[in-house]
Amino acid sequence: MNTSYSQSALRHNQILIWLCVLSFFSVLNEMVLNVSLPDIANDFNKMPASVNWVNTAFMLTFSIGTALYGKLSDQLGIKNLLLFGIIVNGFGSIIGFVGHSFFPILILGRFIQGSGAAAFPALVMVVVARYVPKENRGKAFGLIGSLVAMGEGVGPAIGGVIAHYIHWSYLLLIPVATMITVPFLIKLLKKEERRRGRFDMAGILLMSVGIVFFMLFTTSFHISFLLISILTFLSFVKHIRRAQEPFIDPALGKNVLFVVGVLCGGLIFGTAAGFVSMVPYMMKDVHHFNTAAIGSGIMFPGTMSVIMFGYIGGVLVDRKGSLYVLTIGIALMASSFLIAAFFINATPWLMTFIFVFVFGGLSFTKTAISTIVSSSLKEKEAGAGMSLLSFTSFLSEGTGMAITGGLLSIRLLDRRLLPIDVDHSAYLYSNLLLLFAGMIVISWLVTLNVYHRSRRHD
Structure with missing residues (x-):
C-alpha cells in the first residue's frame, strides 16, 4: 500500500515538474522578442506597424488557440492535444529561425508557434486538476503561477542579452526546449478515450476572420479591412444565436x-x-x-x-x-x-x-x-x-x-x-x-x- 502510494506521488511530482517547464517557456516565448522589435525593424527596414506583427501574430493564434484547445479537450483528450501543441510550438520555432531573414517566413513561424503554445495555458491547469491530489493542488497551482510570473520577468532580460550579444533570431529557438518534455509526458499521462461531440467550426472561422481583418486594419488603416471585419463579426453574432452548441x-x-x-x-x-x-x-x-x-x-x-x-x-x-x-x-x-x-x-x-x-x-x-x-x-x-x-x-x-x-x-x-x-x-x-x-x-x-x-x- 505504501509502495503504491509512493509510486503514485512520484508520478504526480514528475508530471508537475514537466508542466512547470511548459508553463515557464510558454510565457517566456511571449515576452522574449518584445525587446528586440527595434532591431528587427532595422534589419528589415520596416515600420513598427509591420514589425509588431512578430508579436501580434503569436498572440493572435495564441488567443484563438487557447479557446480551441479548451473546447477540444473533452473530445480529443488532453494528452493528445498537449503533445500536439508542444510539437507544433517547436516546429514553428525551427521554421522561424531557419527563415528569419525572410519577413513573411518569420511571421509564419510566429503564427505556428502561437498555435502550439496555446495548448499550455489551456490544458496545463486541467492536467493538474486531474492528476494532482486535492490536498496538493494549491501548492501545484501556486508553483506554476510563480514560474509563469518568473517567465514574464526574465523574458526581457534574456531577450535583450541574446539579441545584443548574439542575434535576435536565436530567441526563436528557445521554445524548442519544451520538446524535452514529450517522451516523459507520453509515459506519464494516461491515454484517454475520445468522446463524441459537436464543434462549432463555422463560429471559429467567422470569429478568426473578423479578428485578422481588424488586426490588418490597425496596421494599415484601410477602411476596406474594417468593413470586412465588421461584416464578419455581425455574421458571427448571427451564427452563434442559431447554432446548437456555439463557440461562445x-x-x-x-x-x-x-x-x-x-x-x-x-x-x-x-x-x-x-x-x-x-x-x-x-x-x-x-x-x-x-x-x-x-x-x-x-x-x-x-x-x-x-x-x-x-x-x-x-x-x-x-x-x-x-x-x-x-x-x-x-x-x-x-x-x-x-x-x-x-x-x-x-x-x-x-x-x-x-x-x-x-x-x-x-x-x-x-x-x-x-x-x-x-x-x-x-x-x-x-x-x-x-x-x-x-x-x-x-x-x-x-x-x-x-x-x-x-x-x-x-x-x-x-x-x-x-x-x-x-x-x-x-x-x-x-x-x-x-x-x-x-x-x-x-x-x-x-x-x-x-x-x-x-x-x-x-
Missing part, C-alpha cells in the same frame, strides 16, 4: 457587468501590452539605449515586480474588495503614464520605476477584473465565462501591440501637444503615453458605473 454562449451577452468587465479589462490589458511594445522603440529613439540595457535595466525590474504585486493584490481583494484594488491599479498605471509623458526627456532610469508601477498596477487590475467577472457569473456559466475572459485578455494584448505599431508608423501623434520642453523625437511617445492614461481611466469609469448600477438592481 450568446446568453453571456445578456450579463451587462460580465460584458463590461471583459471589454474594459481587455482595453486595459491591451493598453498595457501596447506600452510594453512601445518602450523598446522609445528607449532607442529618445535615450539611445542598446537592446541589452533595455531588457535588463529598464524592463526586467518591472516584470519581476509582478510576483510581489500579484500577492498583495490578492490579499487586498479579500480584505477591501475588487473595486478598491481596481482603483489602486488604475491609479498606479495612469499616474505612471502621465509622469513618463511629462518627464520623457529626464533620466532614462526613470522609466525603470515607471515600468515597476505600470506592471504593479496591471497586476492589481488583472486580479480585480478576474474577481469582478467571476462574481457576475452563475455557477453553470463560470467555466465558459472565465474561458472567454482569458481569450479576450490574450487577444487584447495582441490587438494593443498592433494598434501601437500602427500609431508609431503613421506618425499621427508626432506633434507637440503637451506644454513641455522635449526633443522632437519624443513628441510621439509622450502623446502615446497620454493616450494610454486616458484609455485606462475611461475603462475604469465605465466599469465603476456599471458595477454600481448592477449592485443597485441586485
Whole structure:
C-alpha cells in the first residue's frame, strides 16, 4: 500500500515538474522578442506597424488557440492535444529561425508557434486538476503561477542579452526546449478515450476572420479591412444565436457587468501590452539605449515586480474588495503614464520605476477584473465565462501591440501637444503615453458605473 502510494506521488511530482517547464517557456516565448522589435525593424527596414506583427501574430493564434484547445479537450483528450501543441510550438520555432531573414517566413513561424503554445495555458491547469491530489493542488497551482510570473520577468532580460550579444533570431529557438518534455509526458499521462461531440467550426472561422481583418486594419488603416471585419463579426453574432452548441454562449451577452468587465479589462490589458511594445522603440529613439540595457535595466525590474504585486493584490481583494484594488491599479498605471509623458526627456532610469508601477498596477487590475467577472457569473456559466475572459485578455494584448505599431508608423501623434520642453523625437511617445492614461481611466469609469448600477438592481 505504501509502495503504491509512493509510486503514485512520484508520478504526480514528475508530471508537475514537466508542466512547470511548459508553463515557464510558454510565457517566456511571449515576452522574449518584445525587446528586440527595434532591431528587427532595422534589419528589415520596416515600420513598427509591420514589425509588431512578430508579436501580434503569436498572440493572435495564441488567443484563438487557447479557446480551441479548451473546447477540444473533452473530445480529443488532453494528452493528445498537449503533445500536439508542444510539437507544433517547436516546429514553428525551427521554421522561424531557419527563415528569419525572410519577413513573411518569420511571421509564419510566429503564427505556428502561437498555435502550439496555446495548448499550455489551456490544458496545463486541467492536467493538474486531474492528476494532482486535492490536498496538493494549491501548492501545484501556486508553483506554476510563480514560474509563469518568473517567465514574464526574465523574458526581457534574456531577450535583450541574446539579441545584443548574439542575434535576435536565436530567441526563436528557445521554445524548442519544451520538446524535452514529450517522451516523459507520453509515459506519464494516461491515454484517454475520445468522446463524441459537436464543434462549432463555422463560429471559429467567422470569429478568426473578423479578428485578422481588424488586426490588418490597425496596421494599415484601410477602411476596406474594417468593413470586412465588421461584416464578419455581425455574421458571427448571427451564427452563434442559431447554432446548437456555439463557440461562445450568446446568453453571456445578456450579463451587462460580465460584458463590461471583459471589454474594459481587455482595453486595459491591451493598453498595457501596447506600452510594453512601445518602450523598446522609445528607449532607442529618445535615450539611445542598446537592446541589452533595455531588457535588463529598464524592463526586467518591472516584470519581476509582478510576483510581489500579484500577492498583495490578492490579499487586498479579500480584505477591501475588487473595486478598491481596481482603483489602486488604475491609479498606479495612469499616474505612471502621465509622469513618463511629462518627464520623457529626464533620466532614462526613470522609466525603470515607471515600468515597476505600470506592471504593479496591471497586476492589481488583472486580479480585480478576474474577481469582478467571476462574481457576475452563475455557477453553470463560470467555466465558459472565465474561458472567454482569458481569450479576450490574450487577444487584447495582441490587438494593443498592433494598434501601437500602427500609431508609431503613421506618425499621427508626432506633434507637440503637451506644454513641455522635449526633443522632437519624443513628441510621439509622450502623446502615446497620454493616450494610454486616458484609455485606462475611461475603462475604469465605465466599469465603476456599471458595477454600481448592477449592485443597485441586485
